[in-house]
Amino acid sequence: DVKVTQSSRYLVKRTGEKVFLECVQDMDHENMFWYRQDPGLGLRLIYFSYDVKMKEKGDIPEGYSVSREKKERFSLILESASTNQTSMYLCASTPPAQGIRQPQHFGDGTRLSIL
């Protein structure tokens, strides 16, 4: 069965800290995504990656960076956390195009609070 694992369900950090959110998938998927979810705004794409060491900006990349050193792992980095980055963060993955009718598979999410 498909499995996307996010390292923490809940995380509390302080303003100015460097924060790492980790995501691991066990399906050998090429494509991985990071979203943030806020009430009334739905899911918004932060960054995505279609291969190791490749990354592309999504719709709201400001204040974030990502790292993909291995195929199964995609990390989201908040370089200097701010209170407006308090949110739910969701990681997802998909196989390459031949699985196009397949959905994105999501992790359980990380609820991040920045104090």
Add this chain to the structure above:
Amino acid sequence: AQKITQTQPGMFVQEKEAVTLDCTYDTSDQSYGLFWYKQPSSGEMIFLIYQGSYDEQNATEGRYSLNFQKARKSANLVISASQLGDSAMYFCAMREGPDTGFQKLVFGTGTRLLVSP
């Protein structure tokens, strides 16, 4: 302009009744795909159903069906015989571009469904 519009922030339905969750979309592509996801209070996103723009039949998956009206650019989710476990947030999402392309999704703002006994 929003590409996916879900106009119902909240919906209520009684157990065993059917409910329709609305989704309209905006795209100039001829080839695209539409997804519906369910998000319970626990937070995980659960895939429910998919409709491709060239699919001739409306998609169905068990109690879920998609009322796809291409000319109106709407892809409403119909849940038949609602159950208490259907209480959740529901998101409509669209993938633009051909089926062979990279799969990047745009999500709507969601509809919270509450099923009462």
